[in-house]
Amino acid sequence: MKRRHLLGGLGALGLFGGWALRPADRGREHDAYFAELNRQLQRDGDGVPTLLLDLDRLDANADLLAARLAGRCQLRLVAKSLASTGLLEYLAKRLQTRRFMVFHQPQLNRLARSFPQADLLLGKPMPVPAALNFYRQLPHHLDFSPERQVTWLIDSEQRLRQYAELAKALGQPLRIALEIDIGLQRGGFATPQALAQAMQQLRQLPVLQLQGLMGYDAHVAHNPPWQAQIGAFSEADARYRQFIASAQAFSELWPAGPLLNGGGSLTYPLHSRQQSSLNEIAVGSALLKPAEFDTTLLEDHQPALWIASPVLKALDGTLPYAQPLQPLIETWNPNRQHAYYLYGGRWPAQPVSPAGLAYDELYGRSANQDRLVGSATTQLTDQDWVFLRPAISEGLLGDFSEIRLLRRGQLVGRWSTIGNG
Structure with missing residues (x-):
């Protein structure tokens, strides 16, 4: 009898405990x-x-970005994350920049029409047919000069040759930046030695005008537990410096004021706090702060x-x-x-x-x-x-x-x- 009472009591207790675990x-x-x-x-x-955009919060994010950069680096706005000419115009004025990073050929044409004084850098290598379409679709009456205002991204010796052929076909020089792999493992020239080989090839391609380098460090923001974030950042920055040194050895090709682009919304605070090899940082999503950008480095953004x-x-x-x-x-x-x-x-x-x-x-x-x-x-x-x-x-x-x-x-x-x- 006592055992039955005990089991009954335990059963009731278990039922009560299970009920207590129901969702609130x-x-x-x-x-x-x-x-x-x-x-x-x-x-x-x-x-x-x-879509609703809170301009007061946008302003606060833009002002925070400007204060952190504090003139140490130029700012390039990322069009793919801020895909509105009104938004880009508003931010360009508030942040005093006319530099944009573009990832899609139709958007490149749109920005050339909407911002005739813009400096446009491709954020990924474009297939040559897409680059050719840009020139075909560009109205001739625009006060926009691609040979001065567009920089194409080159990630391999093969693409280097392809763009040289495109330049010859167009009858005009093309500005280029060389993509370097500083740890993301997403392509680009993988080592300073590979970059040096490309520079040697570039000597034979005067129709291509080197502007500088672009190295993306998004992997730093996703460091594994065994790699401290500041260590990952320092390692990526050291790799960037090695690529710079390799390119500078070709003094006749290296520009007097080189473009050294990198960073991104997830890592720009590290570049603003540490001694960075960059002179230009690309930022887009941090200004709107969607949920995937809820990180410690961006906790002050809204x-x-x-x-x-x-x-x-x-x-x-x-x-x-x-x-x-x-x-x-x-x-x-x-x-x-x-x-x-x-x-x-x-x-x-x-x-x-x-x-x-x-x-x-x-x-x-x-x-x-x-x-x-x-x-x-x-x-x-x-x-x-x-x-x-x-x-x-x-x-x-x-x-x-x-x-x-x-x-x-x-x-x-x-x-x-x-x-x-």
Whole structure:
């Protein structure tokens, strides 16, 4: 009898303990910031998914970047992460730069038209047909001189020869920078010796005008546990210096004021704190700070970009084939009480307001009507908007036709975006 009582008591205790482990209700209503945006979009929204950019946060990020660089390095804005001519123009003026890094041939033509005084550096090697298309599609009446304002990136001796042939076919010299591998293992000249061989070849190719080097150090921001980040940075910088020394040996080819480009959003603070071999740093995403840039080095930057999507349907959280189980499911997990279907979806983004929403992993994702689940505490209806924080800005801005701008929490304007096509 005592044993049965004991086992019964243990069973009840186990059941109680298991019940105590059930998920807590994580739902909240919109906080004050997003509640005001929700009201404005209910009143003035276009009824379709929208990018929102907080200009006050953007300004703070830009000012922080400028203060950290403090004139020690020139700044080059990365167009793929800031794919809007309005945004690039705004930042170029605030940060006093006309230098842009471009990764896509149609965007190169767009920037040449929109910024006739710009200095454009390719951030990756372009296939020769893409480079040729740039010249074919460039209007002749533009006050833009590619031979003075575009620098093509060369990553191999083969591409060096290809671009020399292109220059001859065009009947004009081409400016080039040589890509060096400082540890990322993503191509470029792998050793100072390989770079020296390319320099020797360059002696025979006067149609190519060397501007300098480009070495990307993104791997430093993803250092493994056995490699200290500052050690990884120092190692990459030392490699960069070795490449510089190798190129400088060819004094007749090496420019008096060389381009020494590198860095990036994830590592620019290291270059601003340490003695860096660079004289120019490329930055884009740090100014918008999407979620993948939540790192220790960027902790003082603020998220400035959101996706706002209308709620198309606010329903109970029932799953197909599991309707009878829904009362038990939502009793166990109140965060599955309701399902909210968005206008669009499958963005690289996570819901941030109202708090407590999550993608329904049991149901799956959709680019047409993405399904979120949450508790009744969110108080969402089909008249509301949900706000998501992008994981990246690269490639995302081009998926939207425009960005709506916020100033002091109020919608104040729009900028068109540069498409991905």
